[in-house]
Amino acid sequence: MRKSRRKFDEEHEDHIDETWLIPYSDLLTLLLALFIVLFAASSINKSKYEAIMESFKSELTGTQVQNEQVGLSPSPTTTKQQKNAPVPVVQPETKTKDVELDKLKQKLEQYIEKNHLHATVTLQESKRGVEVSLKDVILFDPGKADLKKSSFKTLNDIVGLIRTVSNPISIEGHTDNVPIGNAAFVSNWELSSARAVSVLHFFESKKVSDKRLQFSGYGEYKPLYPNDTKEHRQANRRVNIVVLRNN
Known part of the structure; x- marks a missing residue:
């Protein structure tokens, strides 16, 4: 009996759980x-x-x-590509000038100077483009929207210069605040619009593309000066020919 137990203990010690x-x-x-x-x-x-x-x-x-x-x-390939990849250069935003509009403005200035038109024709450059402003006395009789024959030469010369560029053209009519007093036009809205359309049709007759032309009638609502004197009211009655910048 003692021998059997010793044998069991020896076998038990030989099989200790080592799975840990x-x-x-x-x-x-x-x-x-x-x-x-x-x-x-x-x-x-x-x-x-x-x-x-x-x-x-x-x-x-x-x-x-x-x-x-x-x-x-x-990845070795990716690392190599990253090392050899050129560093992107951020270009500063530059404002490019419209060279053709600059040349047109110079030509118009020379034309106005040569023909002594400062009293009736003015010129300015704006964010919109080059603006030629003609007082109504050079274009129309009072209260009318038909172009005077005496205006044809000036308009024809201006059209000839403007045709050297391909920019769109906006023709904009303006009046003073004196109510229109004839049966042809209900208000200054109609008068300013009709005058702008007359100038537009003249441009069209000189082979300026219809796609370049547009018109607006502002009536008395965009004056250059307060309508408090005769001279100010006369300056407010005008047609602007705006050679617009290309977008």
């Missing part, structure tokens, strides 16, 4: 790998380091990490 060694060795392996990776990570960038840590988190917790950067080292 497997996870222990796996843990040691993972820890060793972790320290190696941390050492290697000291020379890589922050984003790659975070990707490596996410990868280990995935392995230890069993969760899937959606990250294109997961891995210990970047």
Whole structure:
């Protein structure tokens, strides 16, 4: 009996459960790998380091990490491409001037100077383009919208200069604030619009493309000066020919 028990004890000691060694060795392996990776990570960038840590988190917790950067080292091809990629140069925003409009303005200035038209024709450059302003006395009789024959030469010369560019043209009629007193026009709206249309038709008759032309009638609502004197009211009665900038 004693002999049998000793034999049982010896067999029991020979078969001690050693299955705990497997996870222990796996843990040691993972820890060793972790320290190696941390050492290697000291020379890589922050984003790659975070990707490596996410990868280990995935392995230890069993969760899937959606990250294109997961891995210990970047692709050699990608790294080479990044090193050789040219650095983008940010070009400063430059305001380009419309050379053709500048030349047109110079020609119009010379024309006004040569023909002594300063009293009736003025010129200015704005954000919209080049604006030629003609007082109504050079174009129309009072209260009328038919062009005077004496205006044809001046208009024809201006059209000839404007035809050297291809920009769109806006023709805009303006009046003073004195109510219109004839049966032809109900208000200054109609008078200013009719005058703008008359100038537009003249441009059209000189072979200016219809697609370039547009008109507006502003009546008394865009005056240059207060309508408090005869001279101011006369300056407010005008037709503007605006050579617009190309968008």
